[in-house]
Amino acid sequence: MMNLEIKEMTCAHIEEIARLEKECFSSPWSEDGLKAELNNNFARFFVAFSGEKVAGYIGSHNVLGEVYITNVAVFPEFRRNGVGKALVEFLVNEMKSENAEFVTLEVRKSNQNAISLYEKCGFEKVGERKKFYEKPTEDAILMTYFIK
């Protein structure tokens, strides 16, 4: 496992995270979309660093103890090194200390890598949303980590 540091997202990280979004998703978040989260009181976004380099990030919204993961992404050159797991575990621990009830997310049904990551972190499959995604159209699996 590489040496990682996880920090709260700031303005200085937005450009690199927007680049990461573009590399990973067919409908990526824009710089403006990410920037708006800096002023959102419900939002907690964290960035994983390997030295000076951004390795990955995780975004979340905590609304009255119900936490929703908006996105998790790791740059291809840093994958399979435990970065995704470190980010998800870090977020879950933060939310435990904030007395959240659960952490939930959607993931594409075909995204087995991400599904295994979430299962490793203690998330359970709790449902499906038909045709939730576009580009390409696909069902979502709903996964939840129950804290209380």
Ligand SMILES: CC(C)(COP(=O)(O)OP(=O)(O)OC[C@H]1O[C@@H](n2cnc3c(N)ncnc32)[C@H](O)[C@@H]1OP(=O)(O)O)[C@@H](O)C(=O)NCCC(=O)NCCS
């Ligand atoms: C999914 C993603 C975040 C995983 O990040 P990562 O840093 O590579 O994940 P980790 O190294 O922490 O892997 C944790 C576990 O997830 C599973 N996993 C992750 N990538 C995998 C792969 N390519 N093949 C098989 N299992 C994989 C494994 O169970 C792994 O544990 P192991 O390495 O001990 O076998 C990364 O692949 C990514 O950014 N993908 C594109 C964006 C995306 O799909 N995000 C999720 C949206 S819901």
